[in-house]
Amino acid sequence: MFTLTFMKEVLRANRTTGAIAPSGRKLAECVTEMAHLAGEKVIVEYGPGTGVFTEVILQKKDPDACFIALEVN
Secondary structure, rough: OOHHHHHHHHOOOOOOOOOOOOOOHHHHHHHHHHHHHOOOOOOEEEEEOOOOOHHHEEEHOOOOOEEEEEEEO
């Protein structure tokens, strides 16, 4: 389902879609591990897309951290 949603968005707004394929959970786990989210007070995600990174960020962030996700399309 996420792949279909992603592909529709690529076709609709290819100038504002920042990837050629949707990201997977394994990539999100690796990137957020390297980002060291623990202890951060504010986390901003630019282009949350289908929400794969968003789900992992929400699991890893401190409970009192402010999380903002910005999507242009």
